[in-house]
Amino acid sequence: xxxxxxxxxxxxxxxxxxxxxxxxxxxxxxxxxxxxxxxxxxxxxxxxxxxxxxxxxxxxxxxxxxxxxxxxxxxxxxxxxxxxxxxxxxxxxxxxxxxxxxxxxxxxxxxxxxxxxxxxxxxxxxxxxxxxxxxxxxxxxxxxxxxxxxxxxxxxxxxxxxxxxxxxxxxxxxxxxxxxxxxxxxxxxxxxxxxxxxxxxxxxxxxxxxxxxxxxxxxxxxxxxxxxxxxxxxxxxxxxxxxxxxxxxxxxxxxxxxxxxxxxxxxxxxxxxxxxxxxxxxxxxxxxxxxxxxxxxxxxxxxxxxxxxxxxxxxxxxxxxxxxxxxxxxxxxxxxxxxxxxxxxxxxxxxxxxxxxxxxxxxxxxxxxxxxxxxxxxxxxxxxxxxxxxxxxxxxxxxxxxxxxxxxxxxxx
Amino acid sequence: xxxxxxxxxxxxxxxxxxxxxxxxxxxxxxxxxxxxxxxxxxxxxxxxxxxxxxxxxxxxxxxxxxxxxxxxxxxxxxxxxxxxxxxxxxxxxxxxxxxxxxxxxxx
Numbered sequence: 387x388x389x390x391x392x393x394x395x396x397x398x399x400x401x402x403x404x405x406x407x408x409x410x411x412x413x414x415x416x417x418x419x420x421x422x423x424x425x426x427x428x429x430x431x432x433x434x435x436x437x438x439x440x441x442x443x444x445x446x447x448x449x450x451x452x453x454x455x456x457x458x459x460x461x462x463x464x465x466x467x468x469x470x471x472x473x474x475x476x477x478x479x480x481x482x483x484x485x486x487x488x489x490x491x492x493x494x495x496x497x498x499x500x501x502x503x504x505x506x507x508x509x510x511x512x513x514x515x516x517x518x519x520x521x522x523x524x525x526x527x528x529x530x531x532x533x534x535x536x537x538x539x540x541x542x543x544x545x546x547x548x549x550x551x552x553x554x555x556x557x558x559x560x561x562x563x564x565x566x567x568x569x570x571x572x573x574x575x576x577x578x579x580x581x582x583x584x585x586x587x588x589x590x591x592x593x594x595x596x597x598x599x600x601x602x603x604x605x606x607x608x609x610x611x612x613x614x615x616x617x618x619x620x621x622x623x624x625x626x627x628x629x630x631x632x633x634x635x636x637x638x639x640x641x642x643x644x645x646x647x648x649x650x651x652x653x654x655x656x657x658x659x660x661x662x663x664x665x666x667x668x669x670x671x672x673x674x675x676x677x678x679x680x681x682x683x684x685x686x687x688x689x690x691x692x693x694x695x696x697x698x699x700x701x702x703x704x705x706x707x708x709x710x711x712x713x714x715x716x717x718x719x720x721x722x723x724x725x726x727x728x729x730x731x732x733x734x735x736x737x738x739x740x741x742x743x744x745x746x747x748x749x750x751x752x753x754x755x756x757x758x759x760x761x762x763x764x765x766x767x768x769x770x771x772x773x774x775x776x777x778x779x780x781x782x783x784x785x786x787x788x789x790x791x792x793x794x795x796x797x798x799x
Numbered sequence: 800x801x802x803x804x805x806x807x808x809x810x811x812x813x814x815x816x817x818x819x820x821x822x823x824x825x826x827x828x829x830x831x832x833x834x835x836x837x838x839x840x841x842x843x844x845x846x847x848x849x850x851x852x853x854x855x856x857x858x859x860x861x862x863x864x865x866x867x868x869x870x871x872x873x874x875x876x877x878x879x880x881x882x883x884x885x886x887x888x889x890x891x892x893x894x895x896x897x898x899x900x901x902x903x904x905x906x
Contacts, residue, residue: 434842435842441841445841446840449828449829450829450831453829456831457831684836708845710842715844756866758844759872762872
């Protein structure tokens, strides 16, 4: 019997590879190796609905073990891969056993950047990434009144919103001068700063955290470099992630802060593909792009499965992201880097608006708050290479879908 | 448990017992029903759990909230009067036996 296709990592992307292999007609074995003890689960609700108590744990699992078995996907939880030999096409597991593979998909994900601070090891200090993290945070949250969040990015702020909604005293400490600086334009940072403060969250910008304070092994606060101290029974750090590319790098697969892949999810090694948070994509112009999103996990997973079967299915859709904080849903389409102007559609006061980001007359990205229809239309416009003029975008009376209804331009850049 | 019959894009039928309180999306995803993507995991953020609900059953379900209605305006497959996002419809005893049809494309 020939060797199976082995997938290392049973998150959203690894699962997608497995299922796409089946739906694309692979009849051989599929081995899905997961480090965690549980089946693949939806990660986004962890910092949102699940932590807020709006979903029970069983609802997080993407597929039941029975559904995986029905698709003849051999899912093995609690499996850690220790080494990879790409010349011999074998994997060595942590228990010393060896596996041959016909094709290999690396979907090893990312891990939280550790807090580089004294006191980071104290009880009551958490990162938020896995189901297990979230279970422990939920317990700790129930047992305390004061919470400090280190890092004002998506994860930290989503958690802050959940904690504030439960009536906790929440302090967010952000090193940069504005919130979510890596992901959103200044106008949105300002909007979210006001939103969190309106919900009673204390937000401190431009602060550097010096230490987590504790007694008898338990955290009870945080001290900043300027000497200020904030009380906390629970400290959650959301200061970014690191791609899990060590296994690939040790095997000689090209990495550059992530496993290097092309748009079709192919790595530098034959019969080895990679997808999701562990990857960095080399674009056609030679630049590198790292996306940490469900969309990338799913789309790259589909591309990876196709590539293992000798087909090209590039991930070409415009990136999209979302974040839920309080009653505000942020949906982002495209990437705003390189924009030279932005126009506002809708009303900031009414918490229903979108920012259209342009370079010249070309639409690059649209950030929508509580305007899901604008978001969905924007994704379609960006994928089709269409844009309303900035004046049309700013005019709430202008029907955006007419942009999609007009014939395609004769040429596109 | 609420028995829901999902009709997959190729016409295949799956009768699934969905726990009360779960969404129709979760019931389909958990059991690997074809034609359901649900990229966002139930946040009403992606419109990839589009489904058509039994016409007779529509009256038994609370109408779509503004957010869902807006997302439905831009689903990839044909929008019908019976279109809903499955992540926003909870299984209740009243829905026992209904048909939920999945479109050929979600994204």
